[in-house]
Amino acid sequence: MPPPALDLSADDARRIALRAQGLLGAPDRRGGVRGVLRHLGAVQLDTISVLARSHELIPYARLGGVGRRTVEEAYWTQGHSFEYWSHAACILPVEEWPHFAFRRRAYRSRPHWSHDLPDGAYDTVIKQLRAEGPLTATELGGAKNGGEWWDWSASKVAVERALMHGEVVCTERRSWKRVYDLAERAIPDAVLHDDLDDTECLRRLVRLAGQALGVGTRADIADYHRLKGEQFDAVVAVAMPLLAGGRLLGRVDPAREGRTLVARQVSLDGPRAVAPMAQALREAAEWVGCDSVRVERIDRPELTADLVRALG
Template sequence: MNAPTPTHELSLTEARDIAIAATLPAGGFADVTAALTRLHAVQLDSISTLARAHQLTLTARVPGTTTRTVDNALNDGPDPPAFDYPAHALALVPLADWPLWAFRRRAARRHPQYPGRHARTALLDRITRDGPLSLRRLRDSAEAGAGWGWSPTKTAVELLVWSGELASTRRTGGQRLFDLAEHCIPAAFLSDQASDDECLTRLLGHAGAALGVATTADLADYLRIPTPVATRILPGTVLTPVKVEGWGTAWADPQALTRPARPHQNPTFLGPFDNLIWYRPRVQRLFGFTQIFEAYKPPARRKYGYYVCPLLAEGRLIGRADFTRRDTTLTIQRASLEVDAGPEATADFAQACQTLAAATCQARIELGNHARDATWLKPTSVLVGSRIQLPPVAREARHTGDRTWSLA
């Protein structure tokens, strides 16, 4: 197949602005549903040392929201806005996208571990009888000590989610509730009629809109499909072939090429599972920034920390910090800036910390021992400087000790 002919040439700066504006536009999104509609997948993860992955992704995009209001929007309304599905990793996916994942549901039914008729019938009958159930309640007594590993019941339940016989659209106590798909997915969306190529054509278009401009590998990673499959499908999508400085041929959302990019401006810490930094080769290509996730490394082998959030400021990734929270305190375990972070980096860091504390409902910011070793991170100049504009819920910052700040 001949390579597509680029219709536009973009500098790296232009590509970076388009990419940020696509996923983090200036002014953010009106609400959680609007953010989901643009991103089409928001990754879920069980680590909660700072907040859940989806909470960080969505609070960064919907001004004025907190981790609590995000989960209220997802779980408390009469109609849930999303279902859980392995779209990237396990992710929140807008309900309207259900028909487009038919290709993966069909593949799940061919999986070697797809449960047999007896196991399927037992699980589906149990849920039919008892209503939506958590995995904990679905497990039998023989699996009571299995923790959250892949026990036979968990394997069967997850594959029935992949196949579309079960679905999860709500949580209770942080646990997913599993129900029959026909009970929780609106009838208007409950369809498997689209062919594999039709599904992938539309999904790649959605991924392109969420990324703004991307290589074939970037787009394939967004959907977790093989790159050769994306290469074959992309010419039939709505995306436009472009040439990006240092990349070669890429693909762009045509709407992003017809209007000036308006990327997010306020300094923001991105959760480690944020859509903008999902794919490490893309992060390196866009920002010259090495994204590392070290939670599963032994502590002695971690360079930056356990739950590290990169700092986005003025269109660049200029630093990172390892955060944890306890009670009402946000603790900066470690912090570092890139060598070219710039003169405003300390103020950007401080402002982003204040915003993160408000989003995660923390009343104070505390420096851990490692963070105190960062000579640029000083209480008087960084976290309570006169230039810091605090969120509405934290209008006054008071120095309350050698390493603690109160935001209320």
């Protein structure tokens, strides 16, 4: 069942949000800048600088006058963080690397930019980084072709694509230029993997967003790490459990469309959960007067055909 509704006044919501963001009460300086980063889950980078850049202002607002050099060193030294696409370009705690596997997989399946990439350019950039160590785009051969700012050189297109795919990581900003290195060299072995499925990644990011915001609308929480609506819905759907043989084998988010029971999201513990889930869905459909069942999403795609077949 969904949790009971909780009424909040505007003042309650404001205080919860400010406290969750570390902006209410005495500052907790024990974790320093890195503690702020881990608490927030992401710190956005921005090219605009009036008083200071946004990633400097965020710890300043929570910790007071921390030296600007101290801020930069906290972010970029000793492998504590990396830069990747979250809400936008963000500094992220290095332990969150596995939870962006869903985004890296998406970028690999469909390149984000339409820039043409000459044959061999990608491999050339990887080889140069492997041989020479961390480099900026300028050091890789130049960032621009000489036209507008978006007119990137082949080496810049290649290294940015490698960054999105996860083969390369940004480990530092030097004079506001990204410094690229091989992920296999810069990311600790313990977290250098893409083993988590999309659902596990998304649950973690939704939980981080909720903790950092304290209170927010569906859109607020989804936008924290720029999750799409369907991604957000898939992990916050109402969790009806499947209990069979004394064990929790799965969950389903059900709805009705006319005389069809719709399983909007199905989570299965493994192949042994297929038959009990099919039986539970058929029984639930009959109970509410539906004569068919439609499955929309399954967290284990390899079991889709088996479940559909079991449903008959």
